[in-house]
Every structure is written in structure tokens, then in C-alpha cells.
Amino acid sequence: MAQLDTLDLIVLVALLIGTAAYFTKGTYWGVPKDPYATSFTNANGAKAGKTRNIIEKMEETGKNAVVFYGSQTGTAEDYASRLAKEGSSRFGLKTMVADLEDYDYENLDTFPDDKVAMFVLATYGEGEPTDNAVDFFEFVTGNDVSFSGGGGAEDTPLSNMKFVAFGLGNNTYEHYNALVRRVNAALIKLGAQRISAAGEGDDGAGTMEEDFLAWKEPMWTELAGKMNLEEREAVYEPTFGITEREDMSPETNDVYLGEPNKNHLEGTSKGPYNSHNPYIAPIVESREVFTVKDRNCLHMEIDVSGSNLTYQTGDHIAVWPTNAGKEVDRFLNILGLSDRRHMVISVKGLDPTARVPFPTPTTYDAAIRYHMEICGPVSRQFVASLAAFAPNEDSKDEMARLGEDKDYFKEKVSNQRLNIAQVLESVCESKWTSVPFSIMMESIQKLQPRYYSISSSSLVQKTKISITAVVEEVRIPGSKPNIVKGVTTNYLLALKQKQHGEPDPDPHGLTYAITGPRNKYDGCHVPVHVRHSNFKLPSAPSKPIIMVGPGSGVAPFRGFIQERAAQAKAGEKVGKTVLFYGCRKPSEDFLYKDEWEVRPSVLIVSHKACTPNVKQMYKQALGDSFELFTAFSRETSEKVYVQQRLAEQASLINELLQQKANFYVCGDAANMAREVNVVLGQIVAEQRGLSTEKAEELVKSMRSSNQYQEDVWS
Numbered sequence: 075m076a077q078l079d080t081l082d083l084i085v086l087v088a089l090l091i092g093t094a095a096y097f098t099k100g101t102y103w104g105v106p107k108d109p110y111a112t113s114f115t116n117a118n119g120a121k122a123g124k125t126r127n128i129i130e131k132m133e134e135t136g137k138n139a140v141v142f143y144g145s146q147t148g149t150a151e152d153y154a155s156r157l158a159k160e161g162s163s164r165f166g167l168k169t170m171v172a173d174l175e176d177y178d179y180e181n182l183d184t185f186p187d188d189k190v191a192m193f194v195l196a197t198y199g200e201g202e203p204t205d206n207a208v209d210f211f212e213f214v215t216g217n218d219v220s221f222s223g224g225g226g227a228e229d230t231p232l233s234n235m236k237f238v239a240f241g242l243g244n245n246t247y248e249h250y251n252a253l254v255r256r257v258n259a260a261l262i263k264l265g266a267q268r269i270s271a272a273g274e275g276d277d278g279a280g281t282m283e284e285d286f287l288a289w290k291e292p293m294w295t296e297l298a299g300k301m302n303l304e305e306r307e308a309v310y311e312p313t314f315g316i317t318e319r320e321d322m323s324p325e326t327n328d329v330y331l332g333e334p335n336k337n338h339l340e341g342t343s344k345g346p347y348n349s350h351n352p353y354i355a356p357i358v359e360s361r362e363v364f365t366v367k368d369r370n371c372l373h374m375e376i377d378v379s380g381s382n383l384t385y386q387t388g389d390h391i392a393v394w395p396t397n398a399g400k401e402v403d404r405f406l407n408i409l410g411l412s413d414r415r416h417m418v419i420s421v422k423g424l425d426p427t428a429r430v431p432f433p434t435p436t437t438y439d440a441a442i443r444y445h446m447e448i449c450g451p452v453s454r455q456f457v458a459s460l461a462a463f464a465p466n467e468d469s470k471d472e473m474a475r476l477g478e479d480k481d482y483f484k485e486k487v488s489n490q491r492l493n494i495a496q497v498l499e500s501v502c503e504s505k506w507t508s509v510p511f512s513i514m515m516e517s518i519q520k521l522q523p524r525y526y527s528i529s530s531s532s533l534v535q536k537t538k539i540s541i542t543a544v545v546e547e548v549r550i551p552g553s554k555p556n557i558v559k560g561v562t563t564n565y566l567l568a569l570k571q572k573q574h575g576e577p578d579p580d581p582h583g584l585t586y587a588i589t590g591p592r593n594k595y596d597g598c599h600v601p602v603h604v605r606h607s608n609f610k611l612p613s614a615p616s617k618p619i620i621m622v623g624p625g626s627g628v629a630p631f632r633g634f635i636q637e638r639a640a641q642a643k644a645g646e647k648v649g650k651t652v653l654f655y656g657c658r659k660p661s662e663d664f665l666y667k668d669e670w671e672v673r674p675s676v677l678i679v680s681h682k683a684c685t686p687n688v689k690q691m692y693k694q695a696l697g698d699s700f701e702l703f704t705a706f707s708r709e710t711s712e713k714v715y716v717q718q719r720l721a722e723q724a725s726l727i728n729e730l731l732q733q734k735a736n737f738y739v740c741g742d743a744a745n746m747a748r749e750v751n752v753v754l755g756q757i758v759a760e761q762r763g764l765s766t767e768k769a770e771e772l773v774k775s776m777r778s779s780n781q782y783q784e785d786v787w788s
Contacts, residue, residue, distance in 0.1 A: 128177040129184055132170065135426045139167040141192040142174050144207030144253065148447075150196040150242050152519045153275075153286060156455065157192060157240075159516065160290070163308040165298060170427035175206040179213045183221035183231035190269070190301065191235055195257060196242040199608070200777070200784065201249025205349075211253065214260040230265025236300065237261055238269050238293055240286065244278040246743040246788050248751075248777065251275075270296040278744060278788055280488075283453050284480060310462065312512040313428045314421050319435055322418040329418055330436040332396070332444035332591035334601070339433070341594075345382045349523065352394045352601035353381045354594060358538065360570035366662045370545035371626065372566055373529075376602060379537035383602075387531045387633045388609040388785075391539050392523035394601035395562040398584040402443045405495040409514070410505035415439040421515070431520050438511070443587060447519040449493045449561050454483045456517045457497060463509040469502035476501075491550055491558045494518065524562040525605060527740060527785055529629035531637035539604075541566075542629040542665065547582060559584060566600070573598045609738070609785040615641045618649040618735035620727060622750050624656035624705070624716045627741025628665055630785055631655075634738075639695035648699055650730055652723075656705035656716040670702050717749045721757065728761035736781055743786035754782075 125131050132140060139161055143154035151171075158169035167190075185191065198204045203211035213219060218226075225231040239261075241254025251274045258272045273289025275282040298305060322329060333339040335351060347353040359375035376391065385391070406412045419441070421434045432445035442448060458477025464470035476483045476497075487497055494514075498506050530540035545567050546560025559582055568586045571579035579588065589596045611634055612619065621631040631653055642648045653670075657663045671693050693700055703723060705714045720727065731737070737754065739747050751773065759769035776782035 124176075126176065126178045127181055128172060129181055129186070131172075131177075131427070132189060135168075135170065137168045137170045137427065138189045139169040139192065140189070141169060141171050141194060142210075143171065144174050144193075144195040144204045144210070146196055146198045146204040148519050148522045149282075150194045150204070153240065153242070154192070154194040155516065156453075157194065157290065159313070160294075160308070163311060164305055165294065165303040166306065167303065170425070171429075172427075173206055174210045179210055180220070181222045182235060183223045183225060185232065185235040187234040187236070188301075189236070190297065191237045193237060193239040193254070193257060194242070195239065195254045197244075197247075197249065197251050197253040200247070201252035203253050207253070211257065214264065215256055219264070227264055232261060233265035233267070235261075235266040236269050237266050238272075238297065240273040240275065240289055242275045242277065242282065244743065244788055245276050246278040246748060247786075248774075250278075269293070269300050283451075283455075287455065287480075310459065310510070310513060312510060313424060313516050314430065314512045315424050316511050316515075317420045317422075318414070319418040319420055322435060324416045324418055324437050324440075326418070328435070330433045330440060330591075332436075332440045332587075333433070333594070334394070334444075335433060338594070347381060347383050347603045349392065349603060349605070352392075352523075352603050353378065353383055354590070354599045355381065355383075355602050357569060357573060357598045357600055360566075360573050360598075362570070363542070363665050364663050369547075369663065370563075370567055371663065371665065372541070372543050372545065372563070372570055374541040374543075374566065374570070375530075376539045376541065376600065377537065378539055378602075378604075383604050384536075385528055385532050385539060385604045386606065387528070387533065387611060387637050388630050389528050389532075389607045390525040390605045391528050391541060392525050392603045392605055393541070393562050393566065394523045394603075395521065395565045396587055396590075397443050397446075397448055397521065397561065398559070398564065398586060399443075400584050401449055401493065401495070402439065404499070405442055405448050406438065408495045408498045408506055409509055409511070410507035411438050411511075419511075431515065440591065441515075444591070445521055446515070447521045448495065450519055452487055452492060452494050452497055453517075454480060454487075456494070457483070457487070459513065459517065460498075460506075460509060463506065463513075465502050465504040465506060465508070469504075472501045489550075490552075491548070521561075523603070527609075527630040528604075529632045531633045531640065533637045534640050539602075540629075540633070542626050542632070544626045545581070557582070569598055569600060607785065608780070609740075609783050611637065612736050614649075616647045616649045618651070618730045618733055619738065620652045620654075620730055620735050621738045621740075622654045622716050622720065622746075623738075623740040624654075624746060625663075625741060626665070627739075627746075627785075628653070628655050630740055631738070632666055632669070635692050635696075635700070638700075639692045642695045642697075642699070648696060650733075650735070651696055651700045652703070652726070652730065653701070654703045654705070654716045654719050656707065656714075656719075658708040659706055660704070660709065662708075664704075715749075716746065717753045720750060720753050724757045724761055727754070727757050731758070731776075734781065736783065737776065738783050738785075740785040741787075743784075743788040747784060747786045 128140060141154040141158045143150045145151040154171050158171045161167035161169045196204050220226055221231045223231060239254050239258050241251040243251030254272055262268060270293040275285040324331060330339055337343050356377045357374055358377045361373050363371040363373050406415050416437050416439055418435050418437055421430050423430055432441055454477055457473055461470050461473035461477060464473055476486060526541050526543055528539055529542040543563050543566055545563040548558040550558060564581050564584050565586050567581040568579035568588050572588055609630060623631045635651060638648045638651050669692060703719045705716045705719045707713045707715060739750050755769045755773045758772055759766050
């Protein structure tokens with residue numbers, strides 16, 4: 075073979091590099107940046123190159139206080155915004171709000187000593203960080219933490235950093251406010267200087283707002299002393315500038331009418347679909363599962379084929395709701411915006427760090443209908459801030475009193491479950507035309523997706539997701555509105571009514587724009603994404619499981635049992651599968667009654683053969699390995715609940731636990747889940763002859779090893 079000269083080698087190498095580059099484009103280089111991966115801003119095509127260095131960002135924008143938030147549902151983000159706003163208006167701090175996932179943490183050792191960091195952190199699930207706080211939490215609590223200056227934990231690298239912290243938790247969960255406690259301890263260990271005690275808000279006790287207000291006042295006093303701040307009279311300074319666009323029509327193609335981002339606006343929606351970018355999914359089936367007229371429980375099948383959305387049995391599906399037309403009208407009317415509801419508005423941040431919470435240009439109607447949590451709980455601080463814009467002196471005094479007197483506020487607002495428009499109506503029926511729309515944008519939380527436990531098995535129906543949702547309707551004694559209606563479940567009920575032929579769905583006197591912006595949801599579609607969960611079946615089907623799920627808490631267990639039935643049919647060995655289920659009466663609200671037991675009436679006759687429906691043959695497929703224990707609380711004069719049935723089966727429970735059975739609970743955290751935990755401890759103590767303390771330790775160890783899992787809500 076002839077030798078290659080230098081020029082030949084250069085040409086050959088160039089060809090090889092070019093070939094490799096061509097075939098690896100899109101995999102190792104030239105990968106298109108996911109516009110939805112981190113934030114709403116990115117989802118709207120924000121410019122690339124945003125710094126991840128928080129100190130650099132603060133220096134560039136002239137800030138001396140940053141409020142970081144770790145938020146799952148938007149509440150912690152809302153409190154962070156309020157804290158930043160108050161620091162600016164009362165003390166002249168140059169504040170900014172920061173999402174923890176938007177910044178790196180290695181350079182916190184260079185945090186200047188003339189600035190302050192504030193942390194507002196929600197605890198999620200079983201003491202876990204929220205999705206956007208995972209990296210930060212793992213960094214500051216890690217054993218091998220290392221900062222830009224090269225120092226480790228033993229070098230107290232954060233000695234220059236002043237910080238304060240407030241946590242959002244729920245005392246019905248075992249790991250109450252675990253995140254703020256662990257972050258607080260980690261920062262102190264790293265040398266950071268905590269200003270004032272860390273605060274803890276308790277959603278379980280319904281005192282979150284008052285806990286926050288009680289914490290922030292002494293915190294401000296101590297922080298003002300440390301940073302030589304002078305308090306001044308708080309004057310409203312808008313964060314956002316709003317311009318009414320007379321030159322634009324809502325029919326214009328580049329006006330957002332509720333679309334969540336630019337791709338949806340342009341009709342080119344594409345994945346990945348996530349919490350910033352929903353998939354507009356068709357509802358292929360919807361039906362009522364209750365058999366009574368005064369309550370509703372919906373079963374829906376959502377088709378995600380072609381979306382690249384995947385799920386595993388036990389995951390959650392997020393539904394993106396819209397506000398009821400009745401409440402949108404109420405909100406627009408009380409602010410005097412009804413005649414301008416379709417006026418196009420542009421919104422921009424008046425501060426370089428301010429994030430506009432929805433895409434613009436848009437309209438007042440679209441912003442309120444699709445993006446603002448107008449039916450959410452109202453804070454005393456928010457009410458106080460609106461006093462300055464009251465229509466007259468009497469209403470101004472009333473708003474001031476509501477803002478100052480927590481008992482009066484509780485009587486007139488909290489106990490009545492009033493939303494902000496209802497509060498304004500109750501104080502003064504005249505239009506509140508002086509209220510800036512910007513203050514409503516800043517003070518009302520973003521409309522959040524609602525999460526539901528998926529009630530199907532990904533093994534059985536890979537591209538169809540089942541939802542089981544009780545339609546929420548809470549009657550408030552003595553309250554003028556009388557009934558508080560769930561935002562999302564009534565929206566789903568309207569979609570179900572539409573699918574079943576009702577031309578103008580009107581669930582409980584509510585109407586919804588169910589065809590979506592520009593009729594993009596027509597044909598019964600709903601915006602969704604999937605959130606992965608740790609609530610999972612054991613990897614070995616032969617392992618026994620015990621499930622406790624009264625009411626709609628049975629949803630994930632329907633998926634679990636559906637999966638095990640399919641595995642058994644495929645010839646796999648399936649372990650003991652025990653379900654404790656409870657409802658009011660078997661004749662009214664026994665969910666999926668026909669699926670648990672096989673009877674002749676369950677057989678479905680097709681044109682090909684008489685074949686049992688896969689979903690309706692759990693008992694037949696699983697045989698003696700499946701047992702169902704029921705508890706009916708309204709069937710007789712004696713109220714029976716699942717925890718009582720659990721105690722009655724103490725021997726079976728103990729036997730299965732000794733076989734390392736997984737124990738699952740889904741449903742109400744405040745009462746049922748807590749009592750089940752107590753009963754389980756009693757069973758272990760009695761069956762094994764242990765002390766109460768030792769039994770409780772064993773139950774705790776089950777939790778820490780994931781043998782005991784919960785999917786609960788309050």
C-alpha cells in the first residue's frame with residue numbers, strides 16, 4: 075500500500091471529522107435548546123445567554139436582596155413575591171425574586187456581606203424538596219459540597235452571607251416543614267449568618283397566612299437593625315407596566331387569547347410537554363361513577379398517543395384549568411373592566427428582574443380566565459394593600475380594618491371562603507375602578523395545574539391515562555355565596571357534559587370556555603402534562619401489597635390492581651394483593667364496583683366472542699391473591715371506616731408485613747392517613763408483643779425504606 079503524504083492525511087482527517095459531525099448533529103452538537111425545560115420565560119422564546127450567576131445578576135441590576143423560592147404549586151413563589159415587594163416598599167431594599175433552578179450555587183461563597191438572601195421553601199410530599207429546589211437542596215446538604223473558592227463545609231465558606239428563611243408545610247404530614255429545617259441547618263453549618271429565627275407556616279392547621287405575618291414582622295425588625303435600614307411609609311409601586319393597545323385587535327394573530335406559549339399561539343405545539351408546556355389531549359371517554367344526583371365523580375380517559383408523554387403506574391396527571399365564566403365576569407365587573415374585557419394589553423416588567431406571569435400581548439379577559447387564580451384564598455395583607463384604592467372613605471376604612479384585625483378578617487373573609495372579587499363586592503358594590511390591574515397581577519397567584527393520581531396501569535393502557543375525580547362543592551353555612559365550587563373538577567364536569575351532547579354545559583350554574591383559545595380545544599380536549607411520582611408498585615410482582623384508599627383515594631390502586639391482573643394473566647407469579655376501600659353507601663358511591671368482583675353480568679358480548687373485559691376481571695385474574703375489604707360509613711347507624719377494617723384484619727396485616735409487603739395509603743392526609751398510621755403501629759405492637767414506642771419506630775423505618783408509601787392531600 076502506498077504511503078500517504080501529509081496533504082492526503084489532512085484531507086482524510088477532514089473528511090472523517092465532517093462525516094462524524096454530520097451524523098452526530100442533533101445528538102452531541104447542534105442540539106436545539108428545549109424552550110420549555112426551565113421556565114415560562116423560556117417557553118415564550120426568551121433570549122439565550124441569561125446568567126446563572128446570582129451575584130453577577132444582583133450586581134448588574136443593582137440589587138441588595140434576593141428572595142429565592144422553592145415552590146410546587148405556586149404558593150411559595152407568591153409569598154416570595156410578597157416578601158420582595160414589602161422589602162422594597164417599606165425599607166427601600168433593592169429586591170429581586172429568583173427561582174432556585176435558574177441559578178448555580180457554587181459561587182454563594184462570594185455572596186457580598188452588604189446583601190441578604192431570603193429563602194421561601196415549600197416541603198413537598200414526604201419531606202422532599204419541590205421540583206425546582208432539588209438541585210439546590212442536594213448541593214447545600216451534600217457531604218462533598220464544594221464552592222468556587224475551593225472551600226468545603228469545614229471552611230465555613232458562607233460566612234459572609236446573611237439569610238432569612240420561611241417554610242411552607244403541613245402538620246398532617248410526618249416530615250412537617252422538613253425542607254426549611256434542613257436547609258436552615260445546612261446553611262448555618264456552612265457558616266451563613268441567619269437573621270431572625272426561621273419561620274414555619276402550617277397549611278394543615280389553616281394558619282399559613284397568619285404564621286407568615288407573625289414571622290415577618292420581627293424578621294424585618296432584626297434585618298433592619300443588621301443592615302441599617304430605615305422603615306418608611308409603604309407606597310404602592312407597580313412591578314409591571316400595562317399598556318392598553320388601541321392599535322391591536324384580539325383577532326390579531328400575535329395576540330395571546332389564553333395560549334400558554336408561542337408555539338401554541340402559532341399552532342405548532344410540540345414537546346417535551348411539562349409544567350411549562352401542556353399537551354392538548356383529547357378526552358376519549360368520560361362517565362359518571364356515582365349513582366346519586368347531588369354528587370359527582372368523574373371517570374375520564376385521556377389519549378396521549380403521539381405526544382411522547384409517558385407515564386408509569388402510580389404517576390400523576392396535571393390538568394390545566396380555566397376559570398368559570400361566572401367568576402371571570404364577577405372579577406371584571408367589580409373592577410369596572412367589563413366593557414374593556416377584550417381590550418388588548420401589553421405587559422412589561424418595570425424592573426429588569428421582574429417576570430411577566432403570562433405571555434403578552436393579551437386581553438384582560440384572557441389573562442383573568444386562563445392565568446390568574448381569581449378563586450383562590452385571599453390574604454389579609456392583600457386586602458390591606460387595596461384600601462388605598464377604595465371607592466369611598468367608608469369602604470377604605472372597612473378594608474383597613476379587615477387588613478389589621480385578624481379575627482374580623484377570619485369572620486368576614488376566611489370563614490366564608492370569599493375570593494377577592496367577592497371581598498370587594500361585600501365591602502362596596504360600587505365599581506373599584508381605581509384599583510390598578512398591575513396590583514391584581516402581582517398579588518393574585520398564577521392559575522396552577524391540578525394534579526390527580528392516575529387510575530390506570532401503563533402496562534395495560536400505555537397511551538390512555540385514566541382520571542378519577544370527585545367534583546368539589548363545599549357548602550358554607552351562613553355564607554352569602556353559600557357554595558364554593560372546585561375550579562378544575564367543575565371544568566372537567568363541563569367537558570363531560572359537552573361530550574355527552576349538552577350544547578351549553580352549565581355545571582352547578584357555572585360556564586366554561588371549554589373550546590379554549592381560538593377554539594383550539596374543540597372536540598373535548600384538555601391541556602395536560604404528567605408528573606412522575608415515587609408512589610410505585612414493587613419491582614417484583616410476587617411481593618405482597620396492602621392498599622388503603624377510601625373514596626377517590628382508590629384511584630392509583632385501580633391502576634395497581636389492573637397491572638397485577640394483567641401480569642397474572644401473562645403467567646407471572648403475583649403476590650397477595652389486599653385493598654381496603656371505603657365510601658358512604660355501596661348503592662351510591664362505590665367506585666368501580668363492577669371491576670373488583672367478576673359476575674355473569676360483567677361479561678361483555680362482542681361480535682367476535684363472549685370475552686370478559688380486561689378491566690373487569692381483577693378477581694378472576696388474581697384469584698385468591700386478591701382480597702377486598704370494604705367500609706361503609708352511611709350504610710347503617712354505625713359509621714365504619716377503613717382504619718377499623720384494618721384493625722379487624724390485624725393478623726393478616728402483620729403476616730404480610732413480615733413477608734416484607736409494601737403498605738400504601740392514598741386519600742385524606744388530615745384524618746384518614748394519620749389514623750391509619752396510628753392503627754398500623756397498634757397492629758405491629760399487639761401482634762408482635764412490642765411496646766408502643768418500638769412499634770412506632772418500626773413503622774417509621776418502613777417509611778424511610780419506602781416500604782410504607784403515601785399519596786395524600788389535605
